[in-house]
Amino acid sequence: xxxxxxxxxxxxxxxxxxxxxxxxxxxxxxxxxxxxxxxxxxxxxxxxxxxxxxxxxxxxxxxxxxxxxxxxxxxxxxxxxxxxxxxxxxxxxxxxxxxxxxxxxxxxxxxxxxxxxxxxxxxxxxxxxxxxxxxxxxxxxxxxxxxxxxxxxxxxxxxxxxxxxxxxxxxxxxxxxxxxxxxxxxxxxxxxxxxxxxxxxxxxxxxxxxxxxxxxxxxxxxxxxxxxxxxxxxxxxxxxxxxxxxxxxxxxxxxxxxxxxx
Amino acid sequence: xxxxxxxxxxxxxxxxxxxxxxxxxxxxxxxxxxxxxxxxxxxxxxxxxxxxxxxxxxxxxxxxxxxxxxxxxxxxxxxxxxxxxxxxxxxxxxxxxxxxxxxxxxxxxxxxxxxxxxxxxxxxxxxxxxxxxxxxxxxxxxxxxxxxxxxxxxxxxxxxxxxxxxxxxxxxxxxxxxxxxxxxxxxxxxxxxxxxxxxxxxxxxxxxxxxxxxxxxxxxxxxxxxxxxxxxxxxxxxxxxxxxxxxxxxxxxxxxxxxxxx
Numbered sequence: 001x002x003x004x005x006x007x008x009x010x011x012x013x014x015x016x017x018x019x020x021x022x023x024x025x026x027x028x029x030x031x032x033x034x035x036x037x038x039x040x041x042x043x044x045x046x047x048x049x050x051x052x053x054x055x056x057x058x059x060x061x062x063x064x065x066x067x068x069x070x071x072x073x074x075x076x077x078x079x080x081x082x083x084x085x086x087x088x089x090x091x092x093x094x095x096x097x098x099x100x101x102x103x104x105x106x107x108x109x110x111x112x113x114x115x116x117x118x119x120x121x122x123x124x125x126x127x128x129x130x131x132x133x134x135x136x137x138x139x140x141x142x143x144x145x146x147x148x149x150x151x152x153x154x155x156x157x158x159x160x161x162x163x164x165x166x167x168x169x170x171x172x173x174x175x176x177x178x179x180x181x182x183x184x185x186x187x188x189x190x191x192x193x194x195x196x197x198x199x200x201x202x203x204x205x206x207x208x209x210x211x212x213x214x215x216x217x218x219x220x221x222x223x224x225x226x227x228x229x230x231x232x233x234x235x236x237x238x239x240x241x242x243x244x245x246x247x248x249x250x251x252x253x254x255x256x257x258x259x260x261x262x
Numbered sequence: 263x264x265x266x267x268x269x270x271x272x273x274x275x276x277x278x279x280x281x282x283x284x285x286x287x288x289x290x291x292x293x294x295x296x297x298x299x300x301x302x303x304x305x306x307x308x309x310x311x312x313x314x315x316x317x318x319x320x321x322x323x324x325x326x327x328x329x330x331x332x333x334x335x336x337x338x339x340x341x342x343x344x345x346x347x348x349x350x351x352x353x354x355x356x357x358x359x360x361x362x363x364x365x366x367x368x369x370x371x372x373x374x375x376x377x378x379x380x381x382x383x384x385x386x387x388x389x390x391x392x393x394x395x396x397x398x399x400x401x402x403x404x405x406x407x408x409x410x411x412x413x414x415x416x417x418x419x420x421x422x423x424x425x426x427x428x429x430x431x432x433x434x435x436x437x438x439x440x441x442x443x444x445x446x447x448x449x450x451x452x453x454x455x456x457x458x459x460x461x462x463x464x465x466x467x468x469x470x471x472x473x474x475x476x477x478x479x480x481x482x483x484x485x486x487x488x489x490x491x492x493x494x495x496x497x498x499x500x501x502x503x504x505x506x507x508x509x510x511x512x513x514x515x516x517x518x519x520x521x522x523x524x
Contacts, residue, residue, distance in 0.1 A: 011324040102375050107370070107375075113364050117364065165502040171436075175364075175434055240428075252515065253429065
């Protein structure tokens, strides 16, 4: 299988650097083909702006949706954007690996999403009407592909647990796992998170490698998060609200959008 | 009072551009002093990297916490970073205005946070021990200041409501309102969100200006979100988990960290 790793850390001699190398080696040893988008090493341009649409009419106001749609449809996107889109098409699975900075992904990775996820490619696809609000949340270009977050965090796991002061990690990552990955169709696996990333020793790092290795071996077989599909019958359209009676007792917030397994 | 607007949109001739101009005018008319960090116009450098620490030893591995701490303490930060920190100190209130892109802030604004929020300035302050886990979540450098998000979104309000397909807007913004603003001490007001931002006409825009104007007039008097303070007695330390019995019935996820008013 083909795996694309989109990796955002500035220092190769870091925990993240070591985990990325381990991931590449493990997947390669298992016979997979691996490509890495090392955003810092590539000096990835993180800001979406008028330079991303060289063929647009220069006088009118910049309109990211319209200009993105036009550039994607006419093949006038910047080469770095088109290359990442080609790698996403090539991939059977995508891994985003990054340190959690201020409760989200690094800016350079967010900018990768903003620039690579063109209109007509990752959004704005499918019928848009009062009966069908696009192919998204479980449908879209990446349907049939899998995605996994590999994340490092400085705090303890209890700080990010169900009652932890930061909020639950799965909720902090929900805007990414559901909003960036499930939206264009990926099946998303439960995130692999390394806590206390600054307090690492060789024994603990060996255990983490072993755990991550198992998760990588399960990339094709592990059960994904059971996010509800927008067009799977659970939502009223066009209000896009969850139909009455489908939530679990006590479920609220983001949890409403995950089917509970019995 | 002094208000800093941190603004992230690439096109002045846009809804965001108009709202920003309106905000500046309104606050100025009310006698406040206003500064704007127009990140696109400033061509803000969004990526935190080794160039941010010109005085660091070049041979060792980049360590963002240690290098940031050193640069902040020794006054060797880049001028653009130091200038933003000075504006934050000057401000009595800060407004982040941005379009919601992929369920979060634009990369250029996330990169502003990553670069301006130095160690020793916005985090890593106060005693760090098993009895006190830093001055954060309600304490810190911005204690006594207020913050407000002004956000535009393409979807309908129902899509972001309590049962909406995207998840509730207040939860999507929680990593920002609590994780980026309340963390270094800001009192955070409920966010001002404009939905269906692409479907605007003059009558609706007039209503939105009126609503936003009221919110701006209430910047100093409105009740902030009642986020629990980390060192206010609600959390076990050092586990940093909410003490038993404090949650509301049915509360879960991010909601645990807001005190309910009776």
